[in-house]
Amino acid sequence: AQSVTQLGSHVSVSEGALVLLRCNYSSSVPPYLFWYVQYPNQGLQLLLKYTTGATLVKGINGFEAEFKKSETSFHLTKPSAHMSDAAEYFCAVSDSGNTPLVFGKGTRLSVIA
């Protein structure tokens, strides 16, 4: 069975500071990994995903994530936080394109002016 652990239910950063949201996964097969963002009272927006190939994945809004198999991690980073980045972020894993995603509990990102 797959699982996702997001360390830190709430992360607070200053505007302009580095954003680091942690995600570790468990999977018995090569995983597909995703990061989604959810703004209040809205649906999910895909930030980026890893399936195969290059382990450093660039997404929208300046976010990127690196797949590290040895660490079973897929941490999300952004060099400089913006106020508009404040939202809930979910890491998810699946074992193929046609299987359901298993979501982490989410990390709420706050950006302080």
Place this chain on the structure above:
Amino acid sequence: GAVVSQHPSRVICKSGTSVKIECRSLDFQATTMFWYRQFPKQSLMLMATSNEGSKATYEQGVEKDKFLINHASLTLSTLTVTSAHPEDSSFYICSAFRGSGNTIYFGEGSWLTVV
């Protein structure tokens, strides 16, 4: 634009009534769709896998007689919450698998409030 559409986006219903939520793939055929539920300030939990032309597969703890799923065509899956109660109030979101591109797309979600 959206490739998976949900309707309605928000619905309020009275306790004891049933409400249907639709999930449509707009420009592709989806043999498999997934339904999730998200309670306030919680994560998304898979409820069931909807397979076109066959019975849905429900996750443990999800009442199949309460949450009826129908996937009668390759572009439409419906979730009917029967005899709704206030504790069913939640955000319901579907996703559909697009074979070309090997990608899952999420709908915009549907907010259900049972009063």
